[in-house]
Amino acid sequence: MNEEHKIPSCTTCSFKSFLFSNLKPKDLLRINLSRQEKEFKPGSVIVKQGEKISSFMYLRYGLLKISIEREDRRNQIISIARPLDFIGLLSVFSEPVYNYTVTAIEDSALCFIDLDLMKDIIRNDGKFALTLLKDMSSMNETIMHNWLMINRKNLRGRIAYIILFFSDDIYKKDEYSIPISRKEIAELINMRTENVIRILSEFRKDKIIEIEGKMIRIINKGKLLRIANFG
Amino acid sequence: MNEEHKIPSCTTCSFKSFLFSNLKPKDLLRINLSRQEKEFKPGSVIVKQGEKISSFMYLRYGLLKISIEREDRRNQIISIARPLDFIGLLSVFSEPVYNYTVTAIEDSALCFIDLDLMKDIIRNDGKFALTLLKDMSSMNETIMHNWLMINRKNLRGRIAYIILFFSDDIYKKDEYSIPISRKEIAELINMRTENVIRILSEFRKDKIIEIEGKMIRIINKGKLLRIANFG
DNA sequence: CGCGGCTTTGATGTTCATCAAGTAAAGTGG
């Protein structure tokens, strides 16, 4: 593992201030002893649909996709997850196995904490549990809201929405390299690959964006916003 | 309030064994003192989008719809909730106001518990918090799973799915009175009212169902299942 | 270097939303 990224202890981890802010020092030490830190290259699968859930995980840095795999290769991407998105909360407390596959789409690092240890800490620390409840609730709000927004839009509106999502929520820049393929864009916003490509070309012709391979640069943000909102 | 339905105390409430199974007797008493029990007729609004969240609620009996209201009168129904669906968990810990409107669609009764009291109990009882985490997680799994199933189906598949949903999950009978209007069916499975009606008539002509007003009787369940699965 | 997966464009067809118009049912006020 790349040593420059490795953190010596949970006590110095920047995440402590978020997820584990209310945690007692004693419990933080227990987590520190149990935790496993792993790095993932883009494309590598972190957990696979059907695998037993045995640890609680959270993303230190990087970007992930959460997807459902289907027999007919027409997968569905549920959500794109950043650090602080608490992806580890998805079904970790209610299911014995993962219902989703999680894959890195950028260089990422995750911490894995033994699930029984987490449960034990929760049982003995209601304050911590309450913050987890809050985080889980808010994560689900976000995912549902995104779905609702996307599903009521027409195809042009969906493409505009997703371009703005990566620009505003992920990279905070008007120019970025989109971390997923055209096919994956289609799986994320519920349309066909061909139409993703078609509408991206359309936007280029209309001088709304510049696009070359995975590079996207937003030229006319106002127009993009209008398409996203009224499409 | 109809006295025959009223429960004298949380300790005798049948829900205690589910939601509050791990609760300390002391805390159950506190809840009992604070709780408010209310009945609702079909059509009456229980909480409205935008209202401040000040209590934790759960459904004792009845049936609810959770929906998002929009300016243009094209609402979206998120989910149909039965007792034990823990609808009170939806955004109660992460949002200051309700993002959803909850409406009774059958005679229903709910208990309201002061939210600060609930939080206080959670903070002091990690075991209870863990069961809440589990319930919230499982409720969200259910809602998401339903959305995924519905969204990948064509219109005939969606109608078949929803007929089977009420038959298998809600009423456990092949004949029932559907508690929502054609328009609401459309809002629940993301299609137009006209097409709901059209496809229901089609199913009747094909002798898959009998239908008269709100009464629905499933005649050919095998065929309905095939339409739901392959549609 | 050839194979499979991704990307792109064009042509075609189907599904579904929309518009229109009429009937039935359910509230509402005098």
Next chain:
DNA sequence: CCACTTTACTTGATGAACATCAAAGCCGCG
């Protein structure tokens, strides 16, 4: 309780939006 208004329900006709099919170039990989 009846006229009136509104909302729900129903069917048909039309067109737009989108999926599908087809074909070819591209790229990475074993």
